Amino acid sequence: MPVELTTVADDAATFHDGTTVDHLGGLVPDHEYHHDGISFRTLARPAGALRARIGTVNDVHFGEVEAGRIDDHTDGPIRRAAPGEPPYPETMNRAAAAEMAAAGVTAVVAKGDLTNDGAPDEFAAFERCYREAFGDCLHAVRGNHDAYRGQHDYAGDQWIELPGVNVALLDTVLPEGSTGHLRAEQIDWLDAAAASSTDPVLVMGHHQQFVAGATRSPDYFGIDPDAADALSDVMRRRPAIVAYTAGHTHRHRVRWIDGTIPSIEVGCVKDFPGTWAEYRVYDGGILQVVHRISTPDALAWSEQCRTLYSDFGVDYAQYALGSLDDRCFAIPLR
Numbered sequence: 001m002p003v004e005l006t007t008v009a010d011d012a013a014t015f016h017d018g019t020t021v022d023h024l025g026g027l028v029p030d031h032e033y034h035h036d037g038i039s040f041r042t043l044a045r046p047a048g049a050l051r052a053r054i055g056t057v058n059d060v061h062f063g064e065v066e067a068g069r070i071d072d073h074t075d076g077p078i079r080r081a082a083p084g085e086p087p088y089p090e091t092m093n094r095a096a097a098a099e100m101a102a103a104g105v106t107a108v109v110a111k112g113d114l115t116n117d118g119a120p121d122e123f124a125a126f127e128r129c130y131r132e133a134f135g136d137c138l139h140a141v142r143g144n145h146d147a148y149r150g151q152h153d154y155a156g157d158q159w160i161e162l163p164g165v166n167v168a169l170l171d172t173v174l175p176e177g178s179t180g181h182l183r184a185e186q187i188d189w190l191d192a193a194a195a196s197s198t199d200p201v202l203v204m205g206h207h208q209q210f211v212a213g214a215t216r217s218p219d220y221f222g223i224d225p226d227a228a229d230a231l232s233d234v235m236r237r238r239p240a241i242v243a244y245t246a247g248h249t250h251r252h253r254v255r256w257i258d259g260t261i262p263s264i265e266v267g268c269v270k271d272f273p274g275t276w277a278e279y280r281v282y283d284g285g286i287l288q289v290v291h292r293i294s295t296p297d298a299l300a301w302s303e304q305c306r307t308l309y310s311d312f313g314v315d316y317a318q319y320a321l322g323s324l325d326d327r328c329f330a331i332p333l334r
Contacts, residue, residue: 001306004321005038006273008328009289010045010280016292019299043330048283051164055100056277058111058206058247059268061145062089062129063122067271068308075311079271079304088301089116090125092269095298096276097133099291103278107162108134109169111247111266112143112206118151139169143206143248147175157186159193165281166197170205172223172246179219180207180248182227187234194238200286200333201241202279203231208246209263211255222248235261239334242286245277252290252322254329262331266290273321274302279331290327 003022007014010029015022015036024035030044065087067079081088100108110130115122123146130138142154152175160167168190172180194201210220210228218224223231235241235257245264252275253265266277273292280287293302306317321327 003036003038005040005324006292006321006327007290008040008042008324010043010287013040013042014292014294016294016299019296019303021294021299040324043287043289043328046282046285046287046330050280050282052106052162052279052281053103054162054165054167054202054279054281055103055105055108056111056204056245056266056279057093057096057108057269058266059113059143059250059270060089060093060096060110060126061113061116061268061270062093062125063116063119064089064270067305070309070312077307077310079308081301089270090129091297091301092271092274092293093126093129095293095295096269096274097129098295099293100276100278101133105137105278107137107139107160107167109160109167109204110138110140111169111204111245112141112173113145113247113268114140114143114154115146118146118149118153123153139167141169141171141204141206142173144173144178144180147173150175157189163281164199164283165279165286166193166199166201166240168193168201168203168241170203172205172207179221180205180223180227182223182231184230187227187230190231191234191238194234194240197240199240200281201238202286203235203241203244205244205246207248208265209244211257211263213255222246232257242333243331245288251320252326254326260332260334262329264288267320267322269293271305271308272302272317274298274305275327285333286331288327288329288331
């Protein structure tokens with residue numbers, strides 16, 4: 001595999017060559033560099049003080065034992081932890097929590113699919129990993145995998161006040177289904193909260209948003225088009241809202257509403273490339289910086305998962321990793 005430039009921040013860059021990590025720190029913001037045959041530019045640092053650093057994870061899937069399985073198909077490849085090894089969700093999430101703690105994040109937001117099937121022992125494993133590490137600084141909302149049998153754990157919207165930013169955490173789940181939705185009262189709640197906010201608002205949820213250009217269908221795999229349009233209307237109407245960021249698709253991608261407001265998807269923790277996202281909140285803007293989980297055991301597992309779904313003709317590595325511009329970029333204030 002060629003060397004991959006996986007992360008560019010305002011002060012650092014990280015390269016991966018299989019399980020080998022090359023991290024460059026102490027870099028100058030908004031500056032051109034050339035390293036290992038790759039040219040890149042560090043992110044411009046927004047004006048003002050650094051107010052908060054928010055860590056986010058999604059699609060952590062405690063309880064999952066087979067990566068790459070689609071329903072009852074035997075095609076894959078399907079990957080499993082080797083005998084005697086810890087379950088791979090434990091390996092990946094413990095490493096993600098340790099990296100976020102070492103980064104000194106202000107808060108951690110878990111954006112759904114906390115479990116594989118919403119079983120009590122799976123929720124307990126999630127709590128052991130993240131609540132023990134972050135306590136009251138952890139905020140979590142459910143995903144579709146957490147409610148396939150009508151469960152209500154981690155249900156409901158949340159308004160999270162942090163230094164220099166507010167997070168509106170939306171419950172996008174339709175219990176017993178895989179697609180997403182927002183009710184009219186949720187849209188009204190967000191509209192009113194954003195209207196009164198004196199700080200920028202990051203909107204987060206599990207399901208990705210339907211954005212113009214995708215195929216419009218009531219069975220759209222993310223937030224259904226009508227509800228997503230209502231969300232977009234609120235985002236346009238309330239300049240405090242600077243972005244919507246989700247999970248669900250296990251990929252890194254950003255699409256821009258009217259060319260100014262990013263609608264973001266962040267890849268999963270549990271397999272390739274195995275990531276967590278950081279939001280660096282400055283007085284003058286916000287940076288999204290995606291980090292590939294880089295402990296040796298986490299990289300050894302995630303590298304095994306590059307070829308998931310190849311029997312179905314999917315280039316999972318390209319799909320899941322996305323482009324550098326999908327992972328690391330500036331979110332402007334409006």
